[in-house]
Structure formats: C-alpha cells, structure tokens
Amino acid sequence: MSLEEQVMSGMKDAMKSKDEAMLRGLRAIKAEIIKAKTEPGANGQVTAEGELKLLQKMMKQRKDSLDIYQQQGRADLAQKEQEEIAIIEKFLPQQLSEEELKEALKSIIASVGAAGPQDMGKVMGVATKQLAGKTDGKAISAAVKTLLG
Structure with missing residues (x-):
C-alpha cells in the first residue's frame, strides 16, 4: 500500500471518528504528496524514496516550527505542531536510538x-x-x- 493510499484510508477513519488533529496532519501529508506529483519531471508519480524524503522534510519543518513556538511561548501553536509530528512519525521507519x-x-x-x-x-x-x-x-x-x- 502506497503512502497516498495509507493517508486516504487514515483520513476516512479520522473523519468517522471526528479526530481533528489526525485529519489535519493527514491532510498536510496529502497536500505534500499532490505537490510532489505535480512537480516537473514527476510524471504524476512519487517513488517510495521520494515519499520518505517528503516525510522527512515535513518532520524537519514541524520540529523547526515547534522550537520557534516554544521560544515565543505559543503553547497553542506548539501543541498543533507536536500533534502533526506524532502523525508524520507513524509513516516514517523506526527511528534509531x-x-x-x-x-x-x-x-x-x-x-x-x-x-x-x-x-x-x-x-x-x-x-x-x-x-x-x-x-x-x-x-x-x-x-x-x-x-x-
């Protein structure tokens, strides 16, 4: 099952359970997949390696934003970033200790x-x-x- 199929399945489940945080995170992943598919030279496809890079990029962006929000005392925005990080981690391979x-x-x-x-x-x-x-x-x-x- 490709990343896109996993995300779509997860979005259906999140909608049924009314899990806003999960839905927001999955929509962000889906948006990045669509963006990657429409880039020049992609031919409407994203390889498994491309999916992995895409998720890593998203994770780095979220962690950087989380650091900024914590420094500025924005607990509300930091919480949203932490939720999205947790969702993205589910699709990444097991991280090394x-x-x-x-x-x-x-x-x-x-x-x-x-x-x-x-x-x-x-x-x-x-x-x-x-x-x-x-x-x-x-x-x-x-x-x-x-x-x-």
Whole structure:
C-alpha cells in the first residue's frame, strides 16, 4: 500500500471518528504528496524514496516550527505542531536510538577510514545515504562530530 493510499484510508477513519488533529496532519501529508506529483519531471508519480524524503522534510519543518513556538511561548501553536509530528512519525521507519546511531556511525567511520575531524565530509556522505529515513541530518552531524572530535 502506497503512502497516498495509507493517508486516504487514515483520513476516512479520522473523519468517522471526528479526530481533528489526525485529519489535519493527514491532510498536510496529502497536500505534500499532490505537490510532489505535480512537480516537473514527476510524471504524476512519487517513488517510495521520494515519499520518505517528503516525510522527512515535513518532520524537519514541524520540529523547526515547534522550537520557534516554544521560544515565543505559543503553547497553542506548539501543541498543533507536536500533534502533526506524532502523525508524520507513524509513516516514517523506526527511528534509531542514540546508541544505535553511534554504533552505525562507528562502522561507517571504520569502513571509510576516517581519522579525524577533517574526514567529516567523507563520513557524512556515506552516513546520510545509509541512514536515510532512520534519523535526521542534525543528529547524524552531531554524532559524527563527537566521534571524530
């Protein structure tokens, strides 16, 4: 079942149960899928990899907005962002824990032969490809800096 089909099914269920937060989150995902399908070169299709990138982008946007709202003391808007983050997470693969991330990065560092901070670019290139969808870029970057520093 594609992401779009899952979202449509979830929207039906949310409408029946009158779950406004779920419906709002699913509508946002659907809007992004439609936007991706209509982009030049998409040919009306979104690949599984494209869906994953789309969800990651949405997650990053929501987390950035959440940080801003919390800094400005806007609990009402922060709550909406948290609800949408929870909904988007349901469609993403299981996220790596901090320990799992460090173990994966240690093996990548060993395979690349990185020796210090100057090799961060090599490690990041491989790590972002291998760990796509399992964690965000900020977490990878921070862990690589710690391990190489």
